[in-house]
Amino acid sequence: xxxxxxxxxxxxxxxxxxxxxxxxxxxxxxxxxxxxxxxxxxxxxxxxxxxxxxxxxxxxxxxxxxxxxxxxxxxxxxxxxxxxxxxxxxxxxxxxxxxxxxxxxxxxxxxxxxxxxxxxxxxxxxxxxxxxxxxxxxxxxxxxxxxxxxxxxxxxxxxxxxxxxxxxx
Amino acid sequence: xxxxxxxxxxxxxxxxxxxxxxxxxxxxxxxxxxxxxxxxxxxxxxxxxxxxxxxxxxxxxxxxxxxxxxxxxxxxxxxxxxxxxxxxxxxxxxxxxxxxxxxxxxxxxxxxxxxxxxxxxxxxxxxxxxxxxxxxxxxxxxxxxxxxxxxxxxxxxxxxxxxxxxxxxxxxxxxxxxxxxxxxxxxxxxxxxxxxxxxxxxxxxxxxxxxxxxxxxxxxxxxxxxxxxxxxxxxxxxxxxxxxxxxxxxxxxxxxxxxxxxxxxxxxxxxxxxxxxxxxxxxxxxxxxxxxxxxxxxxxxxxxxxxxxxxxxxxxxxxxxxxxxxxxxxxxxxxxxxxxxxxxxxxxxxxxxxxxxxxxxxxxxxxxxxxxxxxxxxxxxxxxxxxxxxxxxxxxxxxxxxxxxxxxxxxxxxxxxxxxxxxxxxxxxxxxxxxxxxxxxxxxxxxxxxxxxxxxxxxxxxxxxxxxxxxxxxxxxxxxxxxxxxxxxxxxxxxxxxxxxxxxxxxxxxxxxxxxxxxxxxxxxxxxxxxxxxxxxxxxxxxxxxxxxxxxxxxxxxxxxxxxxxxxxxxxxxxxxxxxxxxxxxxxxxxxxxxxxxxxxxxxxxxxxxxxxxxxxxxxxxxxxxxxxxx
Amino acid sequence: xxxxxxxxxxxxxxxxxxxxxxxxxxxxxxxxxxxxxxxxxxxxxxxxxxxxxxxxxxxxxxxxxxxxxxxxxxxxxxxxxxxxxxxxxxxxxxxxxxxxxx
Numbered sequence: 001x002x003x004x005x006x007x008x009x010x011x012x013x014x015x016x017x018x019x020x021x022x023x024x025x026x027x028x029x030x031x032x033x034x035x036x037x038x039x040x041x042x043x044x045x046x047x048x049x050x051x052x053x054x055x056x057x058x059x060x061x062x063x064x065x066x067x068x069x070x071x072x073x074x075x076x077x078x079x080x081x082x083x084x085x086x087x088x089x090x091x092x093x094x095x096x097x098x099x100x101x102x103x104x105x106x107x108x109x110x111x112x113x114x115x116x117x118x119x120x121x122x123x124x125x126x127x128x129x130x131x132x133x134x135x136x137x138x139x140x141x142x143x144x145x146x147x148x149x150x151x152x153x154x155x156x157x158x159x160x161x162x163x164x165x166x167x168x169x
Numbered sequence: 170x171x172x173x174x175x176x177x178x179x180x181x182x183x184x185x186x187x188x189x190x191x192x193x194x195x196x197x198x199x200x201x202x203x204x205x206x207x208x209x210x211x212x213x214x215x216x217x218x219x220x221x222x223x224x225x226x227x228x229x230x231x232x233x234x235x236x237x238x239x240x241x242x243x244x245x246x247x248x249x250x251x252x253x254x255x256x257x258x259x260x261x262x263x264x265x266x267x268x269x270x271x272x273x274x275x276x277x278x279x280x281x282x283x284x285x286x287x288x289x290x291x292x293x294x295x296x297x298x299x300x301x302x303x304x305x306x307x308x309x310x311x312x313x314x315x316x317x318x319x320x321x322x323x324x325x326x327x328x329x330x331x332x333x334x335x336x337x338x339x340x341x342x343x344x345x346x347x348x349x350x351x352x353x354x355x356x357x358x359x360x361x362x363x364x365x366x367x368x369x370x371x372x373x374x375x376x377x378x379x380x381x382x383x384x385x386x387x388x389x390x391x392x393x394x395x396x397x398x399x400x401x402x403x404x405x406x407x408x409x410x411x412x413x414x415x416x417x418x419x420x421x422x423x424x425x426x427x428x429x430x431x432x433x434x435x436x437x438x439x440x441x442x443x444x445x446x447x448x449x450x451x452x453x454x455x456x457x458x459x460x461x462x463x464x465x466x467x468x469x470x471x472x473x474x475x476x477x478x479x480x481x482x483x484x485x486x487x488x489x490x491x492x493x494x495x496x497x498x499x500x501x502x503x504x505x506x507x508x509x510x511x512x513x514x515x516x517x518x519x520x521x522x523x524x525x526x527x528x529x530x531x532x533x534x535x536x537x538x539x540x541x542x543x544x545x546x547x548x549x550x551x552x553x554x555x556x557x558x559x560x561x562x563x564x565x566x567x568x569x570x571x572x573x574x575x576x577x578x579x580x581x582x583x584x585x586x587x588x589x590x591x592x593x594x595x596x597x598x599x600x601x602x603x604x605x606x607x608x609x610x611x612x613x614x615x616x617x618x619x620x621x622x623x624x625x626x627x628x629x630x631x632x633x634x635x636x637x638x639x640x641x642x643x644x645x646x647x648x649x650x651x652x653x654x655x656x657x658x659x660x661x662x663x664x665x666x667x668x669x670x671x672x673x674x675x676x677x678x679x680x681x682x683x684x685x686x687x688x689x690x691x692x693x694x695x696x697x698x699x700x701x702x703x704x705x706x707x708x709x710x711x712x713x714x715x716x717x718x719x720x721x722x723x724x725x726x727x728x729x730x731x732x733x734x735x736x737x738x739x740x741x742x743x744x745x746x747x748x749x750x751x752x753x754x755x756x757x758x759x760x761x762x763x764x765x766x767x768x769x770x771x772x773x774x775x776x777x778x779x780x781x782x783x784x785x786x787x788x789x790x791x792x793x794x795x796x797x798x799x800x
Numbered sequence: 801x802x803x804x805x806x807x808x809x810x811x812x813x814x815x816x817x818x819x820x821x822x823x824x825x826x827x828x829x830x831x832x833x834x835x836x837x838x839x840x841x842x843x844x845x846x847x848x849x850x851x852x853x854x855x856x857x858x859x860x861x862x863x864x865x866x867x868x869x870x871x872x873x874x875x876x877x878x879x880x881x882x883x884x885x886x887x888x889x890x891x892x893x894x895x896x897x898x899x900x901x902x
Contacts, residue, residue, distance in 0.1 A: 012802045016810040023814055023837050027821040032830060039833050042814075046840050049810070052802075053851040058861055062843075065868050070836060070875050077829050077879040081886045092824045093895055095770060099823030102774045105781045107816030113788075114808045121804055125857040127850065132865065135858050147869045154873030161880035164887060767898030770831075774823050 011052050019045030032078050032089035040071035057129040172228060175221025176237060179255045182218050182265055183305035183318075185211040186272070186297040193294035204290035205280050208297045212273045215304065219265040226262040226655065233258050233657060238374065240310055249365065252372060254310040259655035260444055260509060264307040264437075267516045271433035272300035274632035278524050279425040281628035282531055286423075292332070296429065299325035303434035307441065312361045312371040315445070319357070319402070319438060323350050326435050330422040342421035349415040353405020357442075360399035367395075377448030384452045396449055396456035399442075407439025408490045409497060410467040414717055416490055420482040424527030427482060431489040432520035437512050440496045447505050447658045461501025461585070465592040468494030472599035476606075479538045481526045484607050488563065489519060491596060495578055498593060504581035505658040510647070511574035517643050518562035518571060521636035525556040528625040528633065529611065539611045546612040549624050553612045555637040560608045562640040564601035564678045570644030572675070579674055580667045597674055601681025609689045807848035814841035828882045828892040832875060839871045 022045060025038035043066035050059035078089075093099075136144045189211035197204040231237050240254035276296060283292050302325055306318035324347075331343025365371055368379045384392050403409070408416040416436065420427055430436060443450060443460065450456050471490035478484045492515045499508035532549060533542065546553040562569035565576070575597060583590040624630075814837055821834030843864040850860025886892050 009802050012806060016806075020810065020813055020817070023817045026833055026837060027817050027825075032827060035830060035833060039836065042837065043840065046814075046844060049807070049844060050847055053807070053847050055847050055851065055861055058843075058847055058864060061865060061868060065872055066836070066840070070872060073875055073879055074829060074833060074836075077832075077882060080883055081829060081892045089827065090830050091826045093770065093826040095774060096824050098774055099770070099820055102777045102781075102823055103816045103820035106777055106819055107812055109781050109784050110812040110815065111809060113784075114805055114812060119804050119853065121852050122855070125851075127857045127861050131858040132861055135862050136865075140862055143866060147866055151869060151873050154877050158876040158880040161877070161884045164884065768895070769897070770823050770894060777819065777823075 008052060012049070015045050015048035015052060019049065030090050031087050033075070035090050036071065036075045036078055039074060040067050043067040043071060054126050057127075057132055172221050172225045175218045176225040176229070176257065177239075178218065179222050179257055179265075179308060180239075182215045182222070182269060183301045183308070185215045185218075186301035186304065190294045190298040190301060193290055193297065198290045198294075201289035201293075204293045205276070208293035209273065209276050209280070211297060212269065212276050212300060215300075216266075216269040216273045219262075219269040219304075222257055223262045223266045226257065226259050231258060231262075232655070233260065236261075236374075238310060240372075243314075248369070250370075251313050252311050253314055255308045256310040256373065257308065259657075260441075260505075261307050263509060263513060263656050264441060265304060267513050268300065268303050268307060268433045271516055271520050271636075272296070272303075272429060274635055275425045275429045275433075275520065275524070278428075278527070278629050278632040279423075281626050282425055282527055283423065288332070292329075292423070295325060295328050295332075296425070299329060299429060299434050303438065306438060309373075309445075311373060312364060312376075312446075315442065316354075316358065316361055319406070319442070320354065322435055322438055323347060323354065323406075326350075326419070326430060329426040329430075330419045332422050332426060336421070338418075339421040342415075342418040346415040346419050349412050350405040353401045353403070353412055353439075356398045356401025357403075360395050360401070363395045363398065373445060373448070376446075380449045381452045389453050389455060392449070393453045393455040396453050397459060399446060399449070400456065400460060403439030403442050403497075404463070405439070406442075407436050407493045407497065408467075409439070409463055409494065410470050411716065413467065413471065413490045414720065417483050417486040420480070420486055424482070424523060424530055427486075428520045428523035428527065431486070431523060432516040436489060436493055437496075437516065440493065440500065440508060440512055443497070443500050444505055444509060444658075447500070450500070451503060451658060457501050457503065459501070461498050461582075461589060464494045464497025464499070464501050465582075465589050465596075466494070467491070468498060468596040469592050469599070470494075472596045472603065475603045476599060479540060481529065481539050481542075481607060481611065482523070484539070484603060485519070485522050485526060488522075488600065488604065491600060492519065492563070495575070495593065495596070498589065499578040499581055502581045502585040502589065503658075504577065506652065506656055507574065507577035507581045509656045510577055510652055511571075513647070514562070514570035514574040514640075514643050517636050517639040518559045518569075521555060521559040521633060521640050522563070524629070524633045524636065525552050525559060528552045528629055531625055531629070532623055539607055542611040549612075551624055551630055552633070555633045556608060556612065558637045558640050560604045562644075564604055564681065565597055565674055566678055567671070567675060568641070568645050570640050570642070572671075573644035573648045576667070576671050576674060579670050583667075583670060594674060594677055598677045598681045601678040602685050605682045605685030606689050609685060804848055804852040807844055811841040811844040811848070814838075814844065826893050826895055828885070828894055828897075829879070831894060832878045832882065835878075836871065836875060839867060843867055 019042055022038045022041035026035045026042060029035045029038065043062060047059040047062040047067070050056075050062055186208070189208045193204045193207060197207065225231065225237075229237075236256055236258035238254060238256050240252050243251045243253035245251065276293065279292065279296065283289055286292060299322065302318045302321035306315055306322060309315035309318060327343045327347040330346050331340050333339040334343075361371060364376060368376060368383070370376060370379070380392065405412040405415075416431075419430055422430070450460065468491045471487045471494060475484050475487035475491065478487060492511070496508045496511050496515070499505075499511060528549065529542065529545060529552060532545075532552075558569065562571040565572045567573075579590060579593055579597075582593050818834045818837030818839075818841060821837065822831055825831045825834060846860050846864040846867070850857045850864075882892055885897070889896070891897070
């Protein structure tokens with residue numbers, strides 16, 4: 001998608017609108033299941049934003065991993081742990097205003113920093129999946145392996161935790 | 170050959186008895202015969218080496234100015250180098266000879282005296298250690314080494330005085346000896362610390378140079394204080410007034426222990442320390458005056474008490490205090506020779522007296538009151554004869570040993586101050602009187618029909634015989650051979666006999682004897698009448714001038730009262746501060762715990778707000794807009 | 801004309817939403833979701849930077865891929881933990897989980 005074009009502008013606003021609206025839904029909805037589905041929508045919106053950034057591989061991974069795996073995982077988690085009325089399953093706590101204040105102040109600082117900073121925008125470049133793959137197997141091989149190990153550990157850990165120890169069974 | 174060996178292996182003298190102690194305590198506690206033989210063999214070898222050392226001193230011309238020194242570094246750290254070594258000069262050689270000889274004789278005597286005691290082997294172990302500590306103290310090259318063995322001597326005295334630990338009085342006596350001497354040791358330690366700080370060395374040789382130089386440069390005031398602190402140790406150890414109170418109670422120990430304490434090991438340690446540090450004391454006239462007067466006073470004071478005591482060993486104990494006062498007096502008037510000479514002769518006749526007393530007690534099964542003895546001369550002729558020699562020696566009748574040494578002291582005192590001379594002479598009179606009293610009452614008088622005393626065995630009589638011979642000749646012979654040429658401080662000292670003083674002191678001693686004969690020659694009745702007439706004076710003397718009672722009163726009222734006050738302070742102020750601190754911490758904690766809710770989301774919120782604040786602070790304090798165009 | 805700042809602003813807002821959820825949600829799983837939102841906002845930033853400013857564009861995307869992987873691991877373990885807590889303590893409400901204090 002051509003950067004700077006009308007289509008690009010439209011797509012950006014549309015996608016960021018969807019993303020942020022869905023994210024608001026995730027946060028404000030009182031129904032946990034709705035939140036979980038809106039989370040999936042948010043992920044897809046982010047994937048769309050990646051497309052506008054000409055990072056097609058990232059978009060694909062985002063759609064697959066987040067909207068696919070993570071969202072499903074979350075829904076399963078909801079299903080496993082929930083037992084009360086679903087419409088009041090996602091209530092806020094007592095810190096509503098304190099949390100709002102903290103979040104707003106963080107956002108305020110970040111927005112101010114973003115706007116105040118004179119970004120040096122270069123001509124930009126497009127990255128292909130092939131580039132990423134090569135980098136993974138050359139420069140970034142050690143962290144790649146580390147992440148692989150991490151995923152394995154997380155897998156085993158998750159299984160162990162779900163299964164539960166003897167004391168709890 | 171033997172002389173050379175002895176001199177270069179002088180460290181064996183304390184080591185051999187110490188080894189005997191170790192071997193007996195580890196292996197021989199169940200075989201008493203072997204233990205006593207080993208102890209005697211070790212002490213005998215030590216005595217032979219000591220003899221060799223003495224011969225080496227004479228033949229090689231080792232003098233006080235040029236002692237034989239072997240030194241090695243014990244430990245060192247910045248600002249403190251502690252040496253360890255052997256220092257042999259005529260004084261040390263004389264002490265080694267006397268101490269090892271007396272210890273040997275007392276050990277031989279103990280084989281008879283302690284027969285049947287359940288702790289027989291242990292007794293020999295302790296006695297060996299006692300002698301070893303004293304011998305090691307004698308050859309110390311510096312104050313630290315001396316102090317270590319000084320304390321070891323104190324420990325052994327505690328163990329041996331409290332030997333009959335099943336008796337409360339013996340336990341208490343052991344504690345009393347230990348604690349009383351500790352008071353002095355505290356002063357001594359302070360003095361030693363000062364010397365180390367001020368002069369950076371504790372070596373006797375170096376101090377002998379540095380202290381006089383310091384005094385001539387900066388005046389004597391400070392060093393006099395230090396010397397008096399140092400002197401506190403000898404005051405306690407050598408039973409000088411007012412810390413003499415432990416010595417009479419030390420009689421609770423077995424008699425051989427008393428003999429060893431009084432003659433060779435414990436009490437003369439104090440005198441020896443002053444002699445060893447004489448280079449320090451002699452340049453301080455103030456300290457010397459204190460020593461002289463304290464010695465004179467102690468001599469007189471203890472002699473007065475000895476007049477009325479009834480237990481044989483107590484009389485001897487006060488006589489020891491009195492004689493130690495003499496030695497201190499001699500040191501105080503600057504005559505190291507006289508002091509050491511008297512130390513030596515006194516060691517012989519006092520050991521003899523104690524061994525004789527032990528022989529009597531052994532025969533009478535520990536009945537100690539001289540007025541209950543009576544007529545022992547028939548049943549114990551040998552003991553009687555030897556005690557008689559000792560009495561003549563201590564009273565200062567020529568030509569017995571005590572005459573020469575006491576005469577030297579009187580001459581030295583007369584040179585310095587007439588009051589001191591008069592005090593010393595009067596003490597000599599009293600000494601003659603109470604020793605004659607002891608002798609007359611115990612050996613003459615009427616026989617007590619209930620007792621069937623018997624003469625002691627050879628193991629006890631032999632050491633007494635040796636000591637009797639020494640009590641006769643140890644005065645005249647060294648005097649003739651020029652004792653003062655060797656054992657001295659400063660220029661050689663050729664004391665001829667001052668006939669005026671000598672005849673006066675002899676007459677005084679005879680007067681004391683006569684008075685005793687008048688009062689006690691005719692049985693106990695006359696003495697009781699005189700005691701009644703003396704009234705207050707008699708009870709003062711009998712009760713040792715109430716010094717013990719004074720200390721008790723002081724303890725009960727002042728110390729306990731002070732302790733109560735301090736206890737209150739501790740309870741309310743010290744504990745109050747601590748408790749208050751704890752309470753305040755608790756109160757602060759009670760406030761702070763509200764922040765510790767356990768709610769992770771609160772923590773996260775606080776953390777984020779803090780992060781934001783940090784970011785703002787950094788952004789603005791950098792004086793630039795965030796980001797500053799650095800990207 | 802859409803530029804870097806736009807994407808960054810979207811990321812910032814998304815981050816703020818996630819943060820708000822993180823601080824105010826009572827349900828443990830909702831909190832996990834909020835964390836996912838925040839991770840996504842970071843990824844948007846990274847990809848945007850890689851597109852617009854970086855000289856080494858691939859590095860940015862590689863980085864975000866790492867983040868995705870770590871996030872996936874995190875959500876798996878996080879949900880397992882939530883389930884373990886639920887099973888043991890019978891609750892997924894963070895208000896009840898104050899065991900961090902002694």
